[in-house]
Structure formats: C-alpha cells, structure tokens
Amino acid sequence: MTGPPAAVPHRVTGRRVEVTEPLRLGAGGQRTVLAVQFLRECQSLGLRVSWTAADGETPYDIGLLRHLPPPAQVSDEPGELKEWRAGYAYGMLYHRRGPDFVAVMDRREPGTAVRLTLDHPDLLSAFHTLLNPTPLHELDPGPREAAGLLAAERLALVTDGWAVALPPRISRWPVPCTGI
Template sequence: MTGLPGTVAHRVTGRRVEVTEPLDLAGAGRDTAVAVHFLRECQSAGFEVSWRTDGTPYDIPTLRHLPPPAEHPEEPGELSDWRSGHTHGMLYHRRGPDFVTVLDRREPSTAARFTLDHPDLLAAFHTLLEPTPLDALTPTHREAADLLAVERLALVTDGWAVALPPRIRRWPVPCTAM
C-alpha cells in the first residue's frame, strides 16, 4: 500500500511511481485538480514520479514545485525549463496545532512564508487537500479558497480547487544538498 490516491492510473516500483496515462494539467477542472493532487501526494511521500502530458500545462510558474513531466521530443521549451529549474521543497507545508505554515520558494526573488491560522482559512485549506468542486464549499470557504488562489497556494480551475503545497514527509539525503 503506497497511500497514493487511486484516481490516477499508475505503477509503483520501490520509491518510483510511473503514471501510465497522460495527465491533464491544461486547466480542465476536475481532471487537472485530480492530476495536481496526485503529483502533490507523490511528492509528499518522497516518490520519484515519471509522468507525461499531452500538452503544455497552463500555469507552469504555479505548478513548478511539482515533479516535472518526463522528457519528450518536440516538447515546448517551458517543460524543459520546468525540469532544469525544479528542486525538492520549492513549496511545502508543515502542520502545527491550529495552524499551517507554508514555505514558497517557487520564485527565489519573492520567497515567502505564510502562517494559516484563521479558522476559516485553515478549514478551507484542509478541505482543499482533496480536489473539491467549488459548489461544495460554503461561501466563507469559497472566499478562503479565492484568497489561497491569489497567493498561489491553491489551484482554482473551471469550478474545481485543490491545495498546492505538499506536506513533505521525506527529505532527500543529505537534505542540506538542496
């Protein structure tokens, strides 16, 4: 048992996950939210992930903390830039009692640390750890989801939302090499 969501077809071999079908990161609502959730959980568990996409993800700067897609001939330059610029721990969250701290280093010049401690914001973040239709959120949680999206801590696309920062459970050894 890997603890990975069963929503994406994949094979696990040791610490490696191979996604068997292309993932849709083009902003297509539920499918994109599910794909982001799956990649986030793979990263959280410390898996090396091999996956591919049929097209260019619509928002690479927001998604660049996720494991990049496998190399593909004739791919757009943005995907190779994603691979070359990706490092472990670019965006992650840690949980405390009644708060979550998020470190965002996706853009080194604007690195930020957030503390989510307002009860409604924290509840919305916890809800969005699973792909969630916006219609299922209360108006207060919808407003919180919009705030998280503005800070690029949640992806909101075509009526669906999902939290972006993984909870890192495994760091590479040595972790100071990052």
C-alpha cells in the same frame, strides 16, 4: 506506507511511480485537479514520478506548478515543459502542520523565499478541505472566499469550478536536510 491516490492510472515499483497514461494538466476542471493532487501526494510520500504531458497541452502557469515533479522529456515538447524541468528542485513549496495553524514555505520564484502562516479558521478549513480536489460550489461562503484567497496567494489551483491545494506535506527530507 499508503500509496498515491488511485484516480490516476499508475504502477508503483519500490519508491518509483510510473503514470501509465499522459496527464492532462492543461485540460482544466476535475481531471486537472486530480492530476495535481496525484503529483503533490507522490512528492509528499517521497516517491519518484515518471509521467508525460498530454500531446500539445501546456499546463497552467509553470511557475504555479514548478514545485511538482516535472514531466519526462519528449521530442517536440513546448518550451514551458523544458523550463519546468530546468527549474525544478525538491522542496520549493511545502507545508507543515501545527496546532491550529499551517506553515507554508514557498520558494518557487527564483531568489525569493516566502513564509506564510495560515491560522484564520476559514483559511485553515479551506486549506484542509482543498487537500482533496473539491468543487467550489460545495463550499460554504466563508471557505469559498478563503479558497479564492489561497488561489490569489498561489497556494491553490482553481480551474473550471474545481480547486486543490498545492503545497505538499513533505514527510521525507533529503540529506542534508539543509539543502532545501
């Protein structure tokens, strides 16, 4: 098994990951997209993550990130973090890959389920590129526009010139798998 990305300091014990420094999801830019990628990849690997948010920082729109493992509870935390914990469920957003397409299931909004198929070459290229945090200026015009479309569909986080794809590729399904 490969582990989570090394960009975030952490310890792995069995199937549990403990992040050793607070994550700055509200900081923007490269730090934020690296933290989001870390949480996404931990979820993809079926790892349980324990982490805390940096003091006084509220992450981006909780609705955008609510599919990721929420932070541990701390005293005097913003209400948005409590909402994140209360609304979190495994499998709220994920993707599956096929030949020349990516299928995405999005259930982050309560009471709705959206299925999307990414099959346009520029969308596919941008999605695959954004699985790793990427500076937007490094993208060609077509994939850069596609990254904007992915962000508009809430499938990518774009912040301070950096972007990262949000849907994890779930490789471990809960039992029963019909639960998600």
